[in-house]
Amino acid sequence: MDSMRQRQPVSGDFLASEKGTQRKKWKGLLPVALIFPNRYGLGNSNLGFQLVYALVNSLPGFVCERFFYHDNQPPVSLESGRPLRDFPILLCSLSFEQDFLNLLALFLAGGIEPLAEKRTASTHRFRPGQPLVIGGGVASFINPEPLAPFVDLFVVGEAEPILPQLMEHLAEHLTSDHPEVLLRGVVEKFIGCYVPRFYAMHYGGDGILTRIEADREVPARVSRIVLDKSQVAGHSKLLSPEAEFSNLFLTELGRGCSRGCRFCAAGFVYRPPRLWQAESILAALAERPDDIKRVGLLGMEMARGEDLARIADYLLGEGCTLSFSSLRADAISDELCSLLAQSKLKSAAIAPDGGSERLRRVINKGISEQDVLCAAEALARAGINHLKLYFMIGLPTETEDDLAELLVLTDKVRKTLLGVGRETGRMGNITLSVNSFVPKAWTPFQFHGFAPLTVLKNSIKFLRKGVVGMANTRLVVDQPGNAFYQAVLARGDRKVGLAMYAMLQGQQNWRQTMQGCGIDPEGYAMRRRGQEELFPWEIIDHGIDRRYLWGEYQKALEEKSTIACDTAQCRRCGVCHG
Numbered sequence: 394m395d396s397m398r399q400r401q402p403v404s405g406d407f408l409a410s411e412k413g414t415q416r417k418k419w420k421g422l423l424p425v426a427l428i429f430p431n432r433y434g435l436g437n438s439n440l441g442f443q444l445v446y447a448l449v450n451s452l453p454g455f456v457c458e459r460f461f462y463h464d465n466q467p468p469v470s471l472e473s474g475r476p477l478r479d480f481p482i483l484l485c486s487l488s489f490e491q492d493f494l495n496l497l498a499l500f501l502a503g504g505i506e507p508l509a510e511k512r513t514a515s516t517h518r519f520r521p522g523q524p525l526v527i528g529g530g531v532a533s534f535i536n537p538e539p540l541a542p543f544v545d546l547f548v549v550g551e552a553e554p555i556l557p558q559l560m561e562h563l564a565e566h567l568t569s570d571h572p573e574v575l576l577r578g579v580v581e582k583f584i585g586c587y588v589p590r591f592y593a594m595h596y597g598g599d600g601i602l603t604r605i606e607a608d609r610e611v612p613a614r615v616s617r618i619v620l621d622k623s624q625v626a627g628h629s630k631l632l633s634p635e636a637e638f639s640n641l642f643l644t645e646l647g648r649g650c651s652r653g654c655r656f657c658a659a660g661f662v663y664r665p666p667r668l669w670q671a672e673s674i675l676a677a678l679a680e681r682p683d684d685i686k687r688v689g690l691l692g693m694e695m696a697r698g699e700d701l702a703r704i705a706d707y708l709l710g711e712g713c714t715l716s717f718s719s720l721r722a723d724a725i726s727d728e729l730c731s732l733l734a735q736s737k738l739k740s741a742a743i744a745p746d747g748g749s750e751r752l753r754r755v756i757n758k759g760i761s762e763q764d765v766l767c768a769a770e771a772l773a774r775a776g777i778n779h780l781k782l783y784f785m786i787g788l789p790t791e792t793e794d795d796l797a798e799l800l801v802l803t804d805k806v807r808k809t810l811l812g813v814g815r816e817t818g819r820m821g822n823i824t825l826s827v828n829s830f831v832p833k834a835w836t837p838f839q840f841h842g843f844a845p846l847t848v849l850k851n852s853i854k855f856l857r858k859g860v861v862g863m864a865n866t867r868l869v870v871d872q873p874g875n876a877f878y879q880a881v882l883a884r885g886d887r888k889v890g891l892a893m894y895a896m897l898q899g900q901q902n903w904r905q906t907m908q909g910c911g912i913d914p915e916g917y918a919m920r921r922r923g924q925e926e927l928f929p930w931e932i933i934d935h936g937i938d939r940r941y942l943w944g945e946y947q948k949a950l951e952e953k954s955t956i957a958c959d960t961a962q963c964r965r966c967g968v969c970h971g
């Protein structure tokens with residue numbers, strides 16, 4: 394192949410220190426490019442990305458190599474340094490809306506036509522240079538529509554139950570079938586496969602979606618795939634000191650979350666919450682390389698106390714320490730505290746998310762000020778004296794009183810740390826991390842608007858003033874303008890996707906480009922939606938009754954809480970049918 398002559402050096406820096414790298418000879422195998430359109434460190438910390446990498450490479454007929462985004466540089470694979478144009482299948486792992494633009498930039502830099510129909514217009518089969526582009530990952534099954542013009546096929550939901558069979562099917566048909574025939578065959582055979590070109594979106598004169606029209610012989614909506622149970626819980630397949638979670642062996646305790654926070658899309662699209670058996674978690678932990686001693690447990694808030702005690706015993710026996718990114722303030726048990734104390738961790742994060750008791754009812758967070766203070770004290774006594782507190786601003790119904798209460802809570806946490814610090818001689822500090830709330834598809838707040846930028850900026854000013862004089866406290870805020878862009882994408886459609894592509898090709902900023910494409914970004918981000926409005930992302934069927942989401946939105950506005958999932962009994966949202 395011509396492109397082989399331009400082969401670039403292998404990214405030896407990353408590979409030299411990485412565990413789990415798969416290097417396969419290409420001869421006779423079907424090459425698959427696995428793309429994470431962001432930095433290596435972020436992608437290699439993503440369990441879903443790692444799982445797909447290991448899973449495809451475990452199939453004898455395939456070789457799967459990784460690509461990451463590097464500022465518009467021509468992309469080459471990490472394992473063999475081959476260019477993107479050498480691969481007939483591209484698997485794109487999408488975790489963040491902000492990565493959508495990176496993906497298109499990566500296609501352009503790699504000499505791949507971004508538009509799906511144009512890419513296949515002049516070919517009778519998918520092949521290197523005119524590859525089959527498959528999208529997956531949580532951002533694509535929350536709302537795939539901004540990427541619909543660019544992706545041939547989305548795998549909607551969790552990869553494990555479908556990917557091996559799907560890949561075998563592709564191996565059989567890729568070189569023989571016309572792209573259209575191949576895609577129809579996939580949709581016929583597999584659930585959870587969404588081919589955007591088989592669906593047309595119809596809009597009214599006001600620019601609002603009125604109808605989603607499916608081609609003949611494809612389902613009206615695409616059901617997502619869910620993993621029922623796991624023999625060996627999901628765990629790290631790749632370990633690297635360069636990853637965001639450096640050399641941290643991640644293990645799932647379950648998947649999904651039972652709490653029903655109204656802002657959290659993952660909490661809805663990963664329903665029902667599933668807790669893995671202790672045996673399958675221990676089986677996953679047993680796969681940890683001997684010299685990796687740091688373990689991160691995901692889904693700790695759902696774990697049964699007795700399971701956590703068993704896992705803690707095992708980890709302590711193995712000389713492991715525990716690490717985690719964020720803890721639920723009401724889930725800090727005795728077992729966890731003893732494990733933390735022995736882990737010698739110095740910092741941890743708690744996410745009250747809403748600044749006031751009232752706002753936490755609105756978002757259904759289900760934790761009280763007392764929970765936060767007890768957690769802070771327990772963590773400080775376990776030796777963790779740097780606490781990060783996560784909050785959002787611009788939440789539905791928020792007022793200045795809520796922001797004032799946020800500051801009061803922060804100060805109480807600070808004083809709690811100081812109190813423990815005086816006894817133990819270790820002075821604590823706080824990072825107050827504040828992000829603008831972005832309404833997401835498939836949540837009760839999908840009907841709500843993103844807050845005006847002036848409101849967000851004033852809230853930040855108010856908080857900045859409030860932390861002045863609060864010793865040992867640092868305020869970190871996001872840029873509301875970036876969150877606004879994210880809000881447009883989060884509830885965007887194909888028109889937004891095409892505007893994103895136009896921006897890459899032109900010289901204007903995204904706001905000017907959108908306006909040039911006849912798109913009103915404020916409308917996408919800030920408009921409140923009515924109960925009956927059809928949404929582009931409803932092409933996906935997550936099994937959630939939209940009346941439930943509307944009902945939850947109304948309860949939020951009335952400041953009413955909803956109890957956590959009980960999958961044995963509950964039929965509320967429509968996901969568990971028993």
Ligand code: SF4
Binds near residue numbers: 957959963965968
């Ligand atoms: S039906 Fe009930 S238990 Fe099941 S996911 Fe929905 S709210 Fe949770």
